[in-house]
Amino acid sequence: MSRTPDLIKLEPALPWLSEQGSAGFVQALGLDRLLLQPAAGSRDGAHLTAITVRLNEGPTFTLHGACTPTAADWVFVVEAQDQPRLLDMIGQLRKDQHIEICRNKDVEASDRFTGFSRLHFIPEALPRMDESALDLNREFLGRTFSAPLLITGMTGGISKGTEINRRLAQAAARMNIPMGVGSQRIALDNPEYAPIFKVKPHAPGLFLIGNIGMSQLTGADALEICQRAVEMIDADALAIHFNLVQELVQVEGDRRFSGLLHGLERICKHLPVPVIAKEVGCGMAPDTVRRLKQMGFSAVDIGGKGGTSWSHIEGLRSRSALSQDLGAGFRDWGIPTAYSLAVVHKAFPELPLIATGGVRDGITVAKAVALGARLVGIGLPLLRAALESEEAPLALLESLRQGLKVTLMATGAARLDDLSQRLVLGHPFEREFEAIVRA
Template sequence: MAEPTPAPRATEARKSRHLDICLKEDVASKLETGFGGVRLRHEVLPEFALEDVETATTFLGRRLGIPLVISSMTGGTQRARDINRNLAAAAEASGAALGLGSQKAAIENPALLATYRVRDLAPNVTLFANIGAVSLNYGISIDDLRAAVDAIDANGLYLHLNPLQEALQTNGDTNFRGLLPKIAALCRSLDVPVIAKSVGSGLSVSSAARLLEAGVAALDVAGAGGTSWARVEGRRSRDPRREELAETFAGWGYPTVEATLAVRAAFPAVPLVASGGVRSGVDIAKALALGADLAGVGLPLLEPATHSGEATCAALEQLVAGLRIAMFASGCRTIETLPEALYRGNEAIETSEPAT
């Protein structure tokens, strides 16, 4: 009889399979993000040149060249190392922030740490470490997480909350009991900010309130409408009954636009990322117009990152070109003015003026 796969190798194998599924199969949520229903003002007299558009912004006290974070995706395998390094090179060139994938694999097996290290290629990038909050109930300590942040010289820690994904995995980590006090202790203990995120199912206002109370410094709605982790886990199971079960959750969660609007309305000052199904520069402009400080993009950057840093740069440049044109055509020279361009109907047509 074959030996059972040891836990660290199992994490590594799972990560590799996630990449294959996300790259080759249809894992799109059956919900719409809502960006299709959001419109921005069209300004025929912007009174500035396209080249005057400024995309720089600040997030958690750090300057970014563009209002974008590459959403946490991978680590733990040789292929993941190459992907992370291509993402890092593109982030450095464009001024985007970069979230690395869950570091659970490297905490379990320190030999894998090298697959997350990108600082040499990205000295100026705002870099985020990543772990599932539920790991705090499965033997990963605050000291482990401090070491994980230090090991990659990260500027913050993304803490992902994924009960649905864990529940749909065979032997997933489904004990979410008593996590909030552990999250609070983590936020108190780390020297870097903690950002709480979903994984494509969105965040409710009440969850956001409890996370902020616990001390997280920022939120990323990681809403529904893009990559569905229910579908990814269903595909991975290779078990028709489990896949059928997972598919019933393909339309689960809060769409990105709804979650962004609700969280921003409830917490006007919290640093906020809108991600989940952001697929163009226009989506980025809309996310910021809805009140997010940054937009986040995951899956669309994965495929180019399997090729090269140049391919990843080109994909990011395409997003930035769309954002710049959306800002120009809505009369927004700077990022801060984008919320003024949210179009709410004829009244806005009659009264709006370009925000310069």
């Protein structure tokens, strides 16, 4: 028995209409079909051979196929030659769906466990210096930034992407910290979307990190794709994201990766800017990083578990029990951010590391720095801030920086590199306390 094809739910549903005058909403879609809800009074669906769907304030897609009305809805199966267009439509829609889900739902690891909660700083009650003497400056890939913070690469979608990226870029430039954009795939496939990512004119001096997924880099054109991504936005570095579990849970995700490793080495060798390997929420193990280093990656974002969970988000997008169960099952999959950071830094102390994944306050930024992070990446809270207002991203970054400053002062650390001496497992003096009480 063949199983029901995986379908992506559309919330809100998209309007469709046909030349014959029928109309309604698309409730769900898959790689070869759409589930249509006809408007009251629509003509018999069995005669439907072409429909036009309009994306949220975006382009329209006309798809040919055959329709089977059922008691619940009309199943419109798209003919083979239009299926690539349907896939393109899903790709353009996906980013907007991600934004809406991230804005409205609980999308983080269910236990929120990043490992940082197991660590605490030993306070220093006796201050020796002025707050103004603190040095938060951080060098990364040849540039000096005013704090060890990074606005990590996030898709802004088609409808809101331009505004989100501009707001984030202006905040990053104002604070003098680097920023990544989300996957540029959509603009590589459809050049009319390139302006979404071109933020440098709005943010003078910004250090901008381009972004492309590993799935796009399995073919012979991998290097050319990366070159185009860099040129498109005048990027200062390129992040290649490794999002295996997301692809495997995503209904329309990629499943073919042979050819990837060869391409990566060429990219690192020939691209004119540094290349960063970036996980997106499952963490990196030291043996993976060893291979990435051998391939020539200049830095690694260990992208650990505990924050935004992409398997969970893809499960939420899906209408089928299979993907929903997979998404829920893998929601907490991966190496907690702090653990991944610590073991990778121990194995490769010279490699510049970015710690992203569930970092939500200045004390945690300080803990990540103490464990060896050059930069600490923040995603979801900044996306929500950018959706909220023009000023909110900078206000959030300021509060993270202020939290970091207070941590430095309150531990007696004058510089970021001093923080590691004051970090302990468990609560300060826990072991000593236990020994005394047990004796």
